[in-house]
Amino acid sequence: MNFNVLLKTTGTVLFWESILMLPSLIIAIYDNSYDINGFLISIIVSGAIGLILKNIKSDVNDMRKREGYATVAICWLVMSIMGALPFYISGSIPSYIDALFETISGFTTTGASILQNIESMPRALLFWRSFTHWIGGMGVLVFTLALIPSIGGRTVFLMRAESSGPAPGKLVPKLSESSKILYIIYAVMTAIIVILLIIAGMPVFDSFIHAFGTAGTGGFSNKALSIGYYNNPYVDWIITIGMFLFGINFTLFFSILRRDWKNILKNEEFRLYCFYSFLGIMLIFLNVLPKFQFNYAEAIRHSAFTVSSLVSTTGYATTDFNLWPMFSKSILMTLMLFGSCAGSTAGGMKSIRVLILFKSILYEIKRTIHPSSVQTIKINNKSINDDTLKSILIFFTSYVMIIIIAIILVSLDNFDFMTTFSSVLAMVSNIGPGFSLVGPMGNFANFSNFSKIVLSACMILGRLELIPILILLSPANWKKH
Template identity: 65%
Template structure:
């Protein structure tokens, strides 16, 4: 592996990280708050380090697959470690491990938190905390490609390593142009949501905070009761709709702008996603009617919001679903596994993988019944290559294996099974809230340092979909060729 290429990429990412801290610094200055110096020190440290690495000479060497995967993993780890500096230096989060946990939760759009009293924190810190969702939602490397297209023609390896789903592709011939289009759509949808939230009587600052969390499907709020603090059905429906939209593959948003409705409706993952969402909402709505005095409007609002926040792995809350009957909780647990669509800002296994796994099972059943038959697995009318199916099987095994190891380690804290299991599932699927102690009204503050480190690793592994981290741990990748 050519470390010069990776370090130069890391330098570029760190330069942008320091620049993206400036809005939070401005808010701190306007409030004359105590975290001003923390942001200044952090910006200088990260900026100087980034500038030094950015100017490393690569002798014209272009990025290959190994540099792409290793670079993505290293960039996410380092930017998280340094992104925690404002929390730690300001004293907002006194323990560095806790500060890293909160930062990783932000960048990976997980939304899990160790904070017990969010509302006492200054606005600059809370803005940076939520802004990390927006930065990490689409992917910091994709942002880098959009702003710095000079990384090389083979920078497709960055997108392949960072983008969620089994088959990220180009919307237009150039990767840099694809990255720009993705961010234009991403930013446009965020701005529209901010405007609608302000119209719905949310303050401009709060609208930014919650739009960042919705767009990145992260779920950090500046309110202790999350979105439920506003007690506004209109706000809940706006956020519900946008959560579901951000959970859709962004290539379909591009097709929508082009007016290609036929291709959108033919997309099998898109159809399965919406069918699952609608059925889940209906079943949960009926089951929780008694909890809301048989008010269909209230029940529909709450069930729609919770289905949207779980299936898109956002993590906002308007009610404590720990108090719901077992069937609704079981459905939400299933949706935690599914996650959103490939190519969206959501986490989880992704609907396209679930769909292809079902198709693979159906294919094996047909082949068992009719051994001499010749068939193929197709998605959207196109044959699925055997390498894609192999990659999905490997991903699924690695995902489950990582979960099992993490559960065994976290279980040393002796919490109940549902707390332990859902904490690992919620972090590796980048959801945020789980059940029981880590439910929508709880947090991760009581876990041990070891468990917090394991859960932090789960968040990064889940966001990068396992392979980049596993590739980074492979001894062979460090050999020079």
């Protein structure tokens, strides 16, 4: 393990985290709120530690795959630890474990909260809380690569470890240029959401808060009733479409810029994502229609919003879907598990893995019926190699095992099964709300500190898709060779 490379990259991320806290400090100063010292101390501490570490002499060209994966895991842990300081130092969240839970939920774009009186929080803390969604949505290391090409080298391992889904590719030959393109697309789309929400009648500050949550598919709101507080159909449809779009692989938006429409329409993952999203909307619409007194406009609006929110793992709500029929909740839970596309800001298993698993089942059936035939599994007319199939099988097995272990551990709190199961699934899939006590109108405040630590670990495991954290915990990774 090359510790100098690890420490240098971690220092760079910490330094930039201190810079990213500045807008929140400015808001705190403008409002003259009690959280000024919280942000000031946090910026100084994280900035100083970052400067010291980033000046360690090392050659990033020495970064290997294991350094890349371990660095990503450590950066996310350290970034969350430092990001929780403003909440804790200001006294807004007196328990550091609660503050850490809230911060991890922000950076991992989960959107689960322990706050019971959200509207009493200072605006600066609310801004930082939602801004962590935007920072974590595309990935902190991807953000760092976009800003600082000098840390390039073999840092493709950082992007592979942090990006969702099977190994991401470059949009252009230089990795730093790919990162810049991704963030430009990300920033422009976020700005469009902000402008549209303001035009729809949402206050400017609220528009930024909810645009960050929509873009990062996080779901933090500054209102206890989430998007339902505004009761505005225009706001609902803007965010519905926004959540769906941010669940699409960002390389397809690059294809739009290049006017490569054929690549978009032929993309099998995109087509599957659209298929089960729209199928879910229509089935739930028909199922909940009586609950809305056969008001078709209201039923389709809330059905589309809820499906878009959960399939993109955002977690915003316009209504309490916890009260919907079991059929609708079963569909929503399935969509929570599937998630959106790889290479998006969303969580879940990802459509591409679901597609490959489904094709693998068909492949085995055909091979059993016709053992002498030569067949391969193809996605977008490209054959899937054995290594990719093996990695997806390992991911799926690890995913299920972590959910089972976490359910057993969280069950020590003795909540009902639906609360326990859905809370773990919501954390691993980075969704936020679950069902029963952790539904859209509930929160995670009543869980024990032990369960909050377990659920926090689930959020990071889900966001980094297991492997970087498992590599970090492997003793063999830390041996000198």
